[in-house]
Each structure stands twice: as C-alpha cells, then as structure tokens.
Amino acid sequence: MTDPLDGREKLVLSNFAAGQTGNLIFVDTITGAGESVPIPGDAGAWGLVNWNNEKLVVGTCPQHAYLHCLDLKTRSWAEPLSDPGEKYFWKMTLGSDGNVYGGTWPGCSLLRYDPVTHTLDNMGRASDNPKNQYSRPVDGSLPGYILLAGGYDEPFLKAFHIESGTFRDFGTPGFVVREVTDTFICTAKDGQYEFYDPRTFERLPDDGLKDKLTAQETTLSSGKRHRAIELAGGRFAGVRGQDLYFVDSLDETPELNRIPVEAPATQIHTLASDEEGRIWGSCGFGQTIFRYDPEDGSEWNSSSVCDAGGEVYGMVFLDGKLFMSSYVGGDHIVYDPAKPWDQLNNANPKTLKSVSPEYVRPEGRSVLGPDGGIWTGWSAKYGTYGGALSRIDPQTLQVECWTAPIPNEQQVSGVAADERYVYFTTNGGASGLPYKDVVCQFGVWEPGTGLVFEHRFEAGQRTGNAIAAFDSKVFVRAGAHIRIFDPTLLRFTGSVATGTDCGWMVRVDGRTLAAFCGRKLLLIDSRSTDVSREIGLRGHVGAAAATPAGDLVFAIGEAVYRLSAASIART
Template identity: 80%
Template structure:
C-alpha cells in the first residue's frame, strides 16, 4: 500500500520498506535489503494495513493504518520497538502521509476528511481541522509536504477539492483545479495532474503558470518491464532504483535496465477471502479482499497456488466464472474484465494470459454485483459507478469472441447493482444505495429482470428497510433475493413475488446446492432450504459470518469461506439431511 527507503541504523544497510495490507488480519512492514534482496517482516501492533508510511530521519518509521482504527504507529528503528499507538476519535483510515518542512508528519483521513499532524519529538497527534466545508466529503488524500511552509492536499468525493494548508497559521486555502492532485513540487513550479492532464502553478503565489516547457522538466523515475509496460521506480543510493508491482519487486542499476521481477521475499499472511468458485474438476478458486491476485486449492491433494497480479489497475477480483476451463474475472478498481487459461503459462506482463479485455472504466469501477453465466452463454457482471457518483451498470463478455458490451443504469435510479443471478432467458439483479467514495444513500432498493436484446422487462421497488446485497440466486425456475431479514421468492413466469421466507438475520450469500436445495448464509447461520416447498430443511451453526460462497462442486459439496479459511460441507451430509 505504501513504500519508502531508509538507511537501517541496526545494520547500516539500505532498505526498501513496504507496508502490507492483510484483510481481516494484522498488517506488517517488510524490509528488503536493496543489495541482497533479502527480506524481514515486522507485524504492526494493530489494524489491517497502512496507506501512510514516512521515514523520519532514519530513526523512526511513522505508520498510518486502516481500515478500522486509523492508528498512528511509530517504530523505533534502532530497538525495533513500537511506541504507544495514537488515534483521532472517529477516524478509520489514514491515507497517504508526508513529512512537512517543520519536521512533523501529516496525513489525510477517512471519514473525517481531516488533516492530522504528528509531532515525532513529543509523540503527539493533533487534528488540524476538516479540509473541506462540504459535510459529504469524507476523503482527504493525497497529501504532499514538498513545498516549504505548506502541506498540499486533495480530496472529495462529493465535491473534489485541492488546497494548501499553511503550517504557521493553520489555515487552508483553495488553489488549482478541483479534482487534480499534486504530482511534483520544485523551486519553480507546482505540477498537478488528472487523468494525464497537467497544470502548473507558481510555488510562491499559487498563480497559474503557462505550460511552455515545464512538462519536460518533470521528474520521471520509471523503468520498462519485460513486455514493454512501464513501472514507477524509487531512487536508491548510488544511482540505483527499486520498485513494486503487486506481489513482485525489482532492483536495478539504472532506469535504462530492464528489471527482473521477483516475489516479495517474506511469507504473505493469510487474508480474508473475497470471492470463491469451483471449476469443473472440483478445484477451488478465489481471491482475497484487496488482494490483486487469485488462488487455487485442490481439496483432494491439498495443493495450493497463488498468482501474481491479475491486471494492471488494482486487480481485486470480485467475479469468477468458468467457461470451457477458462476463468472469466471482473476486477476493481479499473473496471476490468479479465480472462485466464490455467492450461497455459502465466504471462500477464504481455497481456497474454491472463488477458485484460475492454474495461467499463472510468464510469464504472467496482463489480459489486459479481459475475454469472447468463443468457446466450455470456458472462455477465453487475457494476457500481466511479468514485464520487451513485449508479450502476451491467456488462457482458462473449466467451467465444471476447467482445465486451455494457449498459449503464439498467434501472435509472442512480443505484449500484449489488447482486446478480441468471437463468437461460433472463438476468435478475438487485440494486442499492452503495457507492465508492460516498456514504451509503438511504434509498428504497430495487429488483430488476433484464432480457438481452430487450432490456428491462420487470422492476420492483422494495419497502423501506428491505435492503439488498450480494444474496440472490436462481433455482428451480424461481429467483430468491434477500430483502432485509427476509428472502423474497420471485416467479419469472408470472413476474410476481410468490412468497417469502423469514431468516431473522440478513443473508450475505445465497447459492445453489442441487436441483432441490438452496444454501442461505445469514449471519453465523447456514439455512439449507428445500426449493420445492420453500421451507428450511436444517439450520447449522457456522464458525463466523461467511464472506464468500460458491455453487456446489460437481460432486455436490458446498464450499464457503469465513475469514481466511475455506470450509466444505460434504454432499453426503446434505444427502443425509434429505433422507
């Protein structure tokens, strides 16, 4: 999530420092010797990981964590001991952190949209105030301390802003174009950037400068990877460079050198599972929350495998669908569609295998509704809109041609597609008020039926309090969808809701077990439901809330995940319940 470079006072060697995020676990710092490539891992005292990381005078590492506590952790590099954690009430995330010209460390936050200041001498944390007067703005990121006397910061996402915080007076002032972020600061200009567009400002007056010739003066520390892709590089001592690409790192003697990637040289911690699926051979595939990778587990042999990054932009995989042995995936944050053939060598750098197809970005970035095999054999995905906007979309991959189509706002209600299922004729989807970068919008959720070639053929608005999510499944010519603490049962033939089933707790997942059985994961309970009578066959206690579940394996085993662990309910047990 972040990196810096330090001269380690413990052994006098230069180290590349990485901060690692482990969803559902405790994050860690990774020290990599820039000569030998050897690694050392140090656990954080708490929280999942850290966007904020600052090397303070090669004496301390200042770490700002997320996603639960926004801890300010400080590691003494000589003793490898942690100071007492500091917090600001109500904050969950530290975003990027920077060293100010006054020797203090500054960081942006979520959800308070604040600028926090840490005094390394006295070990004190101070809130310098909200960076925006708009109460809907929750993010203050990123921050930059390169301009003496100021901290430059951007944020949003309801109303983007770009500001300069004056350290001495403790005041904020607007400058530049909202939506841009600071790219580089020199003695002669401040460069801001947005989606490839650049603007330049005077670092003394903050007045706009003409662009003539300034672009050529920007620092570009990047290398060309095998296959031609570019990657940012971090300057090291003696003119050398280092870099990080997902799960891999590189060390080179110059920017002209083609780097050789190698895995981060410490053991990766187990991480909360985000998506899980089973292939035709009964092997379990999945992804981890914020993980950028996929994994494979063979229940028979116990063998397991983890990939490198599945695509260039983010790569947190939400949807996995198998077609003829290939994995069709949908990923955040680039709105990506990705196809991978396990029978062929891994070659993501050349966009060969896995291969990234057409994206729905920038308008849609998060495949919140996951992916399903639907009408015509297509792979369909439900999307949430770009940061700072409400809305959703549907997309379709043709598995034969690999062509991608998309349809924005299948129900024109500015709601994301939160869940998706299908049969041979229709797509069935749920929507709700979730969004990226904005608070959840309290709205009446919807259920829709989509027919390819026609569009929306049925729409239903749920009552207030009947919230929807990922839990939706098509089974035995019916559709089951979570609505609050109830499962509503839809009849596609009559296009009416023909019944409901109270669950007591909102369901996180609904998956098909066999032709007569549906599995509903509701809180710490598993309900096995007879889809003929729509009654609960049995209720089982689970070890925790299920974060992901898959339709049954070819042999009828039920696979689901709690935290970082994969569980199986064997088909013989399910058959025993029925008998």
C-alpha cells in the same frame, strides 16, 4: 531507509492483509534479503514515512486509523495513537516542520504527528462539504505548507499553512499534486498538467515546464512504463503487486521477483469451483487469485491478475477458462489455467475491454447467463451513484455494457441467471460516498431485449449480493427476508424470514439453497421453501460456492470450510 541496526540500505514496503494484521517488509537493496515486521494492529498501511532513519511512522486502515511508530534501533513500537471516528490513514508526508501529516477517511481530516513528543493532533476538516469523506493524497514538499486533495462528492485541492493552521483553495479541483520544485507546483489529472507559483499559488503558463517534470520510470519487458523509487548511489527499485525489482539505471529492463517474505493469509473475497472440483478464490485488496485442491491439499497463489489495483469480485468457470471481473480498473479478465502464466504481456490472464472510468467496482459479481455470456453487475466511479450490466462473449471475448439498467442512480448489487433471464438487484451503495438511503429495486433482463420487469421493495428492505435463481424460482435478499420471485408470472409469490440480512446465497443442488445469514447457515428446500436445517457458524461468511459434486464450500475470514454433499443430503 538506512537501517541503524546494520547500516545497510533497506527498501520498506507496507503490506495490507485483509481481515488480519498487516506488516512492514524490509528488503536489503543489495542482497535482496527480506525481513517481516508485524504492525501492532489493524490490517495494513497506506501511510508510511521514514523519519530521519530513526523511526518509521505508519498510518493504518481500515478499522482504526492507528498511528504506529517503530523505533528502528530497538525494533520496538510506541503506544498506538488514533483519532476518534477515523478509520483510514491515507498517504502520509513529512512536513518542513519535522512533523508527519496524513489524510483520513471518513472524517476528511488532516492529522499531524509529532515524532518527538509522540502526540497526534487533528488540524481540522479539509473540506466544508459534509459529504466529502476523503482527504488524499498529501504532499509536504513545499516548505511551510501541506498540499492535499480530496472529495469525492465535491473534489478539492488545498494548501494547509503550517504556521497559521489554515486551509486555502488553489488550483483546479480534481487535480492532485504531481511534483513540487523551487519554481513550480505541478498538478495533474488524466494526463493534463497545470503549473502554479510556489510562493503565490498563482497559475503559471506552461512555457515548457512540462518538459522539466521528473520522469522517474523504468520500462518493463512488456514495454509498459513503471514508476520507480530512487535509491542511494543512483540505483532504483520498483514494486508491482507481489513482485519487486532493483536496477542500476532507468535504462535497464527490470527483472521481476516475488517479495522475499512469506505473505500472510488474508480474508477471502470470492470463491468458485472449476469443473474438476478444485476451489478457486480471490483475496481482499490483493488483486490475486488462489487455487486449492481438496483431494490432495495442494495450493497455488498468483501474482497480480491485471495492471490495476483492487481485488477480483466475479469468478465464473466456462470451458476450462476462468472469467473474472475486478476493481478498481473496471476490468474484465480471462485466464486459462492450462497455459503458462504471462500477465505482464497481457497474454494469460488477458485483460479485455474495461468499463472504466464510468464504472469501477463489480459489486454484483458475475454469472453465466442464459445466452452463454458472462454477465457482471457494476457500481459507478468514485463520487458517483449508479450502476451497469456488462457481458463478455466467451467465444469472441468482446465486451458489451448497458448503463443504468434501471434508471435509478443505484449500483447493481447482485446478479443471478437462469435459462431465460438475468436477474439483478440495486441499492444505494457507492465508492467514495456514504450509502444513500433509497428504495432498492429488482430487475429482470432478457438478453437481446433488455429490461422486461422491475420491482421496488418496501422502504428499509436493503438488497445486496445475495441472489440466486434455480428450480423455476429466484431467491432475493430484501432486508431480513428472502423474497421468492416467480419468473413465469413475473411477480413475487412468497418470502422466508431469516431474522437478519443474508450476505450470500448459493444453489447447492437441484433443490437446495444455502443462505448465509449472520452467523448461521440456512439450508432451504427450493420446492417447499421450508428451512430444512439451520447450522451455526464461527463467523460471518464472505464468499461461498458449490462444487460439481454438490459440496458446499464457504469462507470465513481467511479459512475455507466444506460441507459435503452427503451431509447436505442427510438434511
């Protein structure tokens, strides 16, 4: 945009701060100076449109799907607007009628915002399939129309006629709009291209049209191609995770620099401890990791750990190296903190073999298995129910994958291990689809053999991430109980009533289980299975870990708390 306050060109970024309030970032394209502008509400924005260098229109997520409008001259926000029931605004686009359009979740709608009257209208569901929840992305490049794709139960591609307010199908479902010109509409999927007449929507033969596509990319120092944003005067910019660059031409090799404003603290997604007792973790939707030393208070935050977006789910330290699993690329990653950071060249951290496109979310997290491998539980690709187990060999860095360890079309929701087995739970969660009400299951996997035992829980007893194995027992969250499994007898032998679902369980020492259930922490003696102490918490715990010294660390929102080993022993 051209900023009306000073007449200078600014690159505008929308920032998602998980569990916090998001912000916009203005970066001067010449000086590189940055300005942070908090949005009025919600964690952040996918939707962002520059309206005539007068207003910035922002669509937020993940709680309210607010429509925020910033007056650039006064730097003042208009009253937020929203559509009942919607949680996410996805990409937004400027239509030929001067209005701003955006897709949504979970209503699969097309919303229209009029910046002149400051009104928000729902133009209707983009799909007749009630299982479709996503309408994204949207494109307003074709005069008189808004082009949009969506799914994920049944992919679709549609054209919304602005004047009549009607939707029509065109193209191949599953493709998205790549580019619109006066002579063609190009849609794309996985490197395939299709072309359509922009007046009739009839399929066109390729006839060299692919060669006419705009390839607005730079080449990074690693040799990887990267999408660039065109600026005034023939210059370009690009954003890669927490870094950005400016170049005078697409032939120039970009120099990456950190975004020039302070990043807000964000909700912690996973925690782990290294052999020295330092705390490591990841944040929601950040694809970054952090390190905190409780002894001296020092801290460090990384850039992106891999090329894909998303966040790190699984974190396991072994022999001084951090093994990670991450969404959305189905990635396995290994990082050596003793060596220089060089993710751009895939040197350190190093991305290993992926389980995508079939599996994208490591919902079950990762554990060290009895065979010395790093085991991870996966959820299937968008629009699909299903799960898998994977294993990294820490010596060779080879990756193996076992699809549907229990053939039940359920994701692997939690993983634990002891000296002999890998244990896992499954449930009806999925990416891009509503939770499926299923009978959740528990499996026992012996490395080198496979599934040796499976159990079906009672209806309504949902499983999750909470599972732990030690002291010759396996503790499994099933509904508002912790079920106790005997791996010698291969059967469940008891349970502990928790009053509410447990979100996380951690082995603290040789006989203490920490179970986080709602807003309380239960310390359970593994031998007697009695609750030795109940501690009230300030909120719901999103991640927890134990240090080698026996301290318990856990995260509530963006904050890390510690319960010392001495305090736990006094129970």
